[in-house]
Amino acid sequence: MSETPRQKGRPKDPLKTQAILQAARKLFLEQGLEVTTAEIARVAGVAKATLYANFSDKEHLIEAVLRQESDLTISDHDFAQRHHLPLIEVLTAFGYRFVRFINQRELTGWDRLIASAAVRHPDLPGRFYAAGPGRAQQMLEAIIAEAIEAGTLRASDPQEAADELAGLWLGMTSLAIKLGARPPLSDDEIKQRVERALDVFLRAYSLA
Numbered sequence: 001m002s003e004t005p006r007q008k009g010r011p012k013d014p015l016k017t018q019a020i021l022q023a024a025r026k027l028f029l030e031q032g033l034e035v036t037t038a039e040i041a042r043v044a045g046v047a048k049a050t051l052y053a054n055f056s057d058k059e060h061l062i063e064a065v066l067r068q069e070s071d072l073t074i075s076d077h078d079f080a081q082r083h084h085l086p087l088i089e090v091l092t093a094f095g096y097r098f099v100r101f102i103n104q105r106e107l108t109g110w111d112r113l114i115a116s117a118a119v120r121h122p123d124l125p126g127r128f129y130a131a132g133p134g135r136a137q138q139m140l141e142a143i144i145a146e147a148i149e150a151g152t153l154r155a156s157d158p159q160e161a162a163d164e165l166a167g168l169w170l171g172m173t174s175l176a177i178k179l180g181a182r183p184p185l186s187d188d189e190i191k192q193r194v195e196r197a198l199d200v201f202l203r204a205y206s207l208a
Contacts, residue, residue: 168197
């Protein structure tokens with residue numbers, strides 16, 4: 001999977017960076033991680049040198065793609081804004097984006113991709129988790145920990161509380177969707193699921 005990194009050149013162009021990320025995501029899911037950076041650059045419509053000016057090697061490109069996937073759950077900007085909103089609004093917004101993200105049938109492509117690549121690249125599952133689901137989990141834990149510190153939620157282990165909330169949001173339905181046993185949730189179903197789960201969670205943890 002490794003390819004020789006190149007020297008950085010001109011300043012990064014955000015539009016070209018995004019084109020590279022979109023092309024990489026498409027090709028990784030279609031062809032696997034062994035697709036060449038030359039092919040990614042071709043599909044992105046940029047020179048190979050431009051790709052390496054943005055990403056020092058393919059490993060960094062893969063992690064950037066995974067990080068962008070994680071942003072579909074909660075971006076750094078949204079996370080930074082959490083202090084200005086009531087807890088229920090923060091958790092509701094997080095839940096909507098989290099369940100919508102997991103609800104994607106296309107997400108199963110990442111599962112297959114990581115599983116198949118893990119034989120040759122055993123560190124990849126851990127890196128995938130850290131850049132994607134693990135990052136979202138840490139953010140959810142931080143939100144809950146801050147609410148506990150502020151006296152909004154009762155004292156508890158933030159990690160366990162975050163696990164329980166994520167479980168309420170997803171349940172067995174996410175597995176059924178992943179296996180193709182049922183269609184993805186509709187927007188109304190996602191809304192109902194997120195709000196119902198938060199009601200149960202806050203009944204258990206709220207001090208109000």
